[in-house]
Amino acid sequence: MSPSRDAGAADPGSADPIGRLAFMNRTGDVDVVILGAGINGAGLFRDLCAQGVSCLIIDKGDFGSGTSAAPSRLIHGGLKYLETGEFGLVAQSTLERNLLLKNAPHYVSPLPTMIPIFSWSKGMWAALRTLLGSTSAPRSRGAVLIKIGLTIYDFYGSRHRVMPRHRLVGRRRALSEIPALTRSIVATGIYYDAKISHPERLVLELITDGLAANALAAAANYTTLVSSSNGVLAFRSENGAVFAVRPKLVVNAAGPWIDDVNASLGAPSKMIGGTKGSHILLKHDELVRSLAGRMLYFEADDGRICLVYDYLGLALVGSTDIPADNPDTVCCEPQEIDYLLESVRALMPGMNFGRDQIVYAYSGIRPLPASDASVPGLISRDHSAPVVEPEGSRPFPVISLVGGKWTTFRGFAEEVADTVLDRLGRGRKVTTRSMPIGGGKGFPTEPAARAAWLADARSASGADERRLDQLLSRYGTKALPIARHQSSGDNEDRLPGASDYGTSEIDYIIRNEFVEHLADIVMRRTTLAIGGSLTMSDLKQIAVIAGRARNWGPQRMSDELDAAVAQLSDRNLMLL
Numbered sequence: 007m008s009p010s011r012d013a014g015a016a017d018p019g020s021a022d023p024i025g026r027l028a029f030m031n032r033t034g035d036v037d038v039v040i041l042g043a044g045i046n047g048a049g050l051f052r053d054l055c056a057q058g059v060s061c062l063i064i065d066k067g068d069f070g071s072g073t074s075a076a077p078s079r080l081i082h083g084g085l086k087y088l089e090t091g092e093f094g095l096v097a098q099s100t101l102e103r104n105l106l107l108k109n110a111p112h113y114v115s116p117l118p119t120m121i122p123i124f125s126w127s128k129g130m131w132a133a134l135r136t137l138l139g140s141t142s143a144p145r146s147r148g149a150v151l152i153k154i155g156l157t158i159y160d161f162y163g164s165r166h167r168v169m170p171r172h173r174l175v176g177r178r179r180a181l182s183e184i185p186a187l188t189r190s191i192v193a194t195g196i197y198y199d200a201k202i203s204h205p206e207r208l209v210l211e212l213i214t215d216g217l218a219a220n221a222l223a224a225a226a227n228y229t230t231l232v233s234s235s236n237g238v239l240a241f242r243s244e245n246g247a248v249f250a251v252r253p254k255l256v257v258n259a260a261g262p263w264i265d266d267v268n269a270s271l272g273a274p275s276k277m278i279g280g281t282k283g284s285h286i287l288l289k290h291d292e293l294v295r296s297l298a299g300r301m302l303y304f305e306a307d308d309g310r311i312c313l314v315y316d317y318l319g320l321a322l323v324g325s326t327d328i329p330a331d332n333p334d335t336v337c338c339e340p341q342e343i344d345y346l347l348e349s350v351r352a353l354m355p356g357m358n359f360g361r362d363q364i365v366y367a368y369s370g371i372r373p374l375p376a377s378d379a380s381v382p383g384l385i386s387r388d389h390s391a392p393v394v395e396p397e398g399s400r401p402f403p404v405i406s407l408v409g410g411k412w413t414t415f416r417g418f419a420e421e422v423a424d425t426v427l428d429r430l431g432r433g434r435k436v437t438t439r440s441m442p443i444g445g446g447k448g449f450p451t452e453p454a455a456r457a458a459w460l461a462d463a464r465s466a467s468g469a470d471e472r473r474l475d476q477l478l479s480r481y482g483t484k485a486l487p488i489a490r491h492q493s494s495g496d497n498e499d500r501l502p503g504a505s506d507y508g509t510s511e512i513d514y515i516i517r518n519e520f521v522e523h524l525a526d527i528v529m530r531r532t533t534l535a536i537g538g539s540l541t542m543s544d545l546k547q548i549a550v551i552a553g554r555a556r557n558w559g560p561q562r563m564s565d566e567l568d569a570a571v572a573q574l575s576d577r578n579l580m581l582l
Contacts (some may be wrong), residue, residue: 023520026217026224031249036060038426039239039253041231041267044074045205046389046407047259048212049419055216055223057427057435062251063213063225064241068526070209072333073261075530076370077412078285078324079317081106081114081200083163084411085303086311087387088155093162095388095414100163102414103200105439107168110446112482113204116169117315119301120180121195122187122353123149147305149174152195159197169198184296186356199301201315204480205412206530210519211444211484228522234271237401244522255426258406261373262333273394273404279376282330284338284369286346286579288321289538293357297321306349314350318537320365323350330371337577338367365538367579375409387411389418391425403429445482463489476506488514501548503541504534512548516555524549524566525573535574542582545570 030036038054040047043065051063065071083100084092106114128148147155156172163169173196180194181187202208213225228244240250260267261278268275294316301315314323326342343361351359375390389410395403405425410418416438427434442448450456456478463474467489477485491514499509515521515531527534527548534540545567553563574580 023225026221027226027249030060030062030224030251034250034252036062036251036253037430038062038255038257039064039251040257040259042072042259042261042263042407043069043209043213043225043227044072044259044261045070045209045212045412045415046261046410046418047257048209048216049415050257050259050407050422051223051225052212052216052219053416053419053423053438054426055220056438056441057423057432058220059426059430059432060222061216061220062223062253063216064229064231065227066230068227068522068530069213069225069520070206070530071526072263073370073373074209074412075206076283076285076368077202077205078283078313079202079205079322080117080301080313081202081413083159083199083413084387085155085159085197085199088158092388096159097162098417099411099413100159101165102417104163104166104168105416106202106413107200108166109441110202110208110443111451112445112449112479113208114200114202117199117201117301118299119197119199119303120175120184121152121197122180122191122302122304123147123152123193123195124190124305126150126192149193149195156195156197169200172197183298184302184354186293186296186354188353188355201301201317202412203318204533207481208443210531214519215444225520227520231267231270234400236399253402255429256402256404257422257426258404261407262331262371264373264406264408268394268404268406271404272398272400275394275406276376277392277406277408278373280330280333280371280374282328282336282369282371283325284342284346285322285324285367286338286343286364287317287366287536287538288323288359288363289365290321290357290359290363293321293354294319296354296357302353304349304353306345307352312346312349314353318533320538323347333371336369336371338369338579342369343367364579365581366536368536368577373409389414391418391422393425445484448483450478459483466490473508477511501544503544504539507532507534507544509547509551512551513555516552521552521556524552524570527552528570529573535578535580538580540574540580540582542571545582 037060040051040063043063047063051061054061081103083103084096087095125148153174160171175194175196177192180191217223217225226243229241231239232242233240238250238252240248242248256271258264258267262280264278265275297316299316301313303313306312310327314321323346326345330336347359390408391405393403393405405422420438424434450459460471460474463486464471467486469489474485474489477489481488488511491510501507515527519531521527528540529535549563549567552558571582
């Protein structure tokens with residue numbers, strides 16, 4: 007981990023990470039160690055830090071680079087969970103969706119959603135059987151069933167409501183709005199969920215918020231657990247530095263790797279039985295225009311739920327749901343691409359779809375609880391936090407964060423934090439229910455407030471208002487320190503291919519946001535890769551900026567370029 011090289015412009019949540027780790031290593035003792043810095047681990051870290059708990063969060067890769075980087079990028083209430091009777095999960099999910107719209111308005115926004123309906127009454131008995139425990143899901147959901155489901159969904163979403171209720175739209179109107187839709191629909195259902203533009207950055211902001219709230223907290227990415235012995239956990243960073251701590255409690259938030267981590271801790275388990283989800287992003291301007299900001303949420307021919315919506319000007323199509331157990335090698339397979347393309351082709355026969363439209367693809371393993379369900383879609387998406395009590399040479403308990411979904415991370419974190427606080431003999435100081443996240447703090451959601459913020463930021467930074475508006479949309483109110491940051495290059499420079507990204511902006515990210523590798527910048531700190539705008543010339547320029555900020559020599563820069571290109575081409579199907 008490298009310290010910030012521009013303390014005057016640094017984010018207080020990332021200042022002097024080496025110093026924090028060195029202090030923790032010297033003292034040895036820490037209240038809680040969290041292994042895994044995905045969305046659930048990061049959410050718990052922020053919550054515990056806000057309660058004054060000394061906490062260390064570790065990830066063997068980059069923050070938010072595993073399962074948390076591979077969602078459908080939806081913040082949703084779980085409409086389909088009504089079928090399996092998980093009403094408590096729907097209630098929590100709709101509440102957390104509404105809270106995220108308020109607490110992270112810089113990244114989370116409403117998403118009007120259209121469900122194509124192909125019959126009036128099908129699916130009723132099948133849905134009842136599923137609700138009563140059948141292992142098969144309905145293959146078709148008619149208008150009556152969807153109307154009932156959406157009514158219940160609205161009821162559960164009434165707490166902190168920020169979006170309209172559902173409605174049903176007839177075939178003629180639906181086809182007039184999206185003429186390419188299949189003529190076999192009888193109606194459509196319209197309801198509202200939400201989407202997240204920068205999920206990986208939200209994970210980072212949870213961590214930096216935690217660090218800013220608690221000087222006794224520390225975070226480290228690209229750091230591995232090398233031993234667990236007599237209550238001491240030893241870690242090694244990529245650069246070879248070793249440090250050790252003695253925790254009172256360990257939280258295993260490693261997602262699909264939970265069972266592997268538990269084995270390393272001396273607490274062997276079989277808790278995870280994940281499924282794989284893959285997504286593709288298409289350069290399809292006609293489709294994006296037709297969607298007009300809406301998501302199509304539809305049944306594929308095999309009864310599985312798929313979706314397509316506008317993400318950063320591209321059509322995001324997902325997702326598959328197949329058993330898988332190796333998160334280290336997961337990628338979007340050819341048969342999955344065929345499945346996704348055929349599904350959207352059947353829904354919209356009036357448009358052409360082909361592999362040549364794919365600009366990016368990604369996959370991840372959902373860390374679901376181990377299950378013998380014959381249909382992956384029927385495996386619960388709810389969460390649990392089983393505890394393995396101390397035994398033998400392991401004096402600390404291990405709490406494993408099993409299952410869960412992106413939307414419910416705050417509620418899950420709150421539940422686990424309360425358990426941790428109780429075990430530490432402490433009480434909760436603050437709630438996170440109304441706590442803004444990162445650049446969501448003070449974010450101007452109304453036009454007049456936005457104009458006032460931009461005017462103040464222009465006075466404080468001297469930056470062009472158009473540029474500030476762009477940065478505000480990208481980083482929320484974290485935009486101001488970025489706008490004020492001056493790199494050794496020309497502040498007016500832009501990347502050669504992605505002209506809306508500035509070189510000083512990239513320099514700030516490298517110096518202040520726990521960047522260790524070139525791929526961190528283009529895949530997680532920015533949307534350059536997934537947004538389809540990244541070029542080889544951009545990548546080379548970013549490598550130069552990183553080399554200057556991190557003192558990389560020519561060989562390191564070459565290695566970073568090769569590794570990023572290999573990752574993007576082999577696993578993300580991106581052509582640079």
